[in-house]
Amino acid sequence: QVQLxxxxxxxxxxxxxxxLSCAASGRxxxxxSMGWFRQAPGKDRDFVASISWSGGSTxxxxxxxGRFTISRDNAKNxxxxxxxxxxxxxxxxxxxxxxxxxxxANPKVYDYWGQGTxxxxxx
Numbered sequence: 142q143v144q145l146x147x148x149x150x151x152x153x154x155x156x157x158x159x160x161l162s163c164a165a166s167g168r169x170x171x172x173x174s175m176g177w178f179r180q181a182p183g184k185d186r187d188f189v190a191s192i193s194w195s196g197g198s199t200x201x202x203x204x205x206x207g208r209f210t211i212s213r214d215n216a217k218n219x220x221x222x223x224x225x226x227x228x229x230x231x232x233x234x235x236x237x238x239x240x241x242x243x244x245x246a247n248p249k250v251y252d253y254w255g256q257g258t259x260x261x262x263x264x
Contacts, residue, residue, distance in 0.1 A: 143167040143239050143253040150235060150258030153227055157262070161222040163237030163255055171195075171215040174243035176251055177222045179233035179260075186236070188246035190222060200244035205231075227262045234259050 149161040161177070176191040190211040191200045199211050208227075213220040220237055240252030 143170070143173065145237050145239060145253055145255035147235065147237050147255045147258040150260045152261045152263065155227060155229055155262055155264050157227050158223070158225045159227065159260060161224065161235055161237075161258060161260075163220045163222075165218045165220070165239065170218040170239075173239040173253075174241050174245070175211075175213060175220040176238045176241065176245070176248075177211060177220075178236045178238060178248055179231075180236070180257075181233040184233075186248050187233075188248070189235070191241075191244055191246065192220065193243040198243060200246070202246070224260070227260075229262045229264045232260060232262050 144166045146164050177189040178186050179189050180186040188202050192211045196213045208225050210223040234257040236257045237255045238251035241250040
C-alpha cells in the first residue's frame with residue numbers, strides 16, 4: 142500500500158505560479174513511477190505529467206509542456222509539480238498517482254491515488 146497526500150493548491154491569478162507537492166508513505170516510494178492528473182468539473186481526469194522511478198525521465202501533456210515541471214525527491218518520498226504561467230484553463234483538482242510503467246498517460250494503470258488539491262486560476 143502507498144498513501145499519497147497532495148498539498149500546495151490554491152487561488153492564483155493568470156500568469157502566476159504554484160508548486161504542488163505529493164507526499165508518499167507506505168511501500169517503497171522509489172519503486173513507483175509517479176504521475177499528476179487533473180480533473181475539471183464535468184470533465185474526465187486528464188494526464189498532466191509523469192516521472193520515472195529514478196526521476197531521470199519525464200513526460201508531459203502538450204497543454205502544459207514548457208510551463209509545468211515534474212520532479213521527485215526519493216529521499217523525502219515526495220513528488221512535485223511546479224506550475225508556471227498558469228492559465229484559467231488550468232483550473233482543476235490535481236491528483237498525484239503512483240504505479241504503472243513509465244511513460245504512461247492512462248489513469249487506469251496507476252495503482253494509488255491521492256485525494257486531490259484544488260487549483261483555481263483567475264483571469
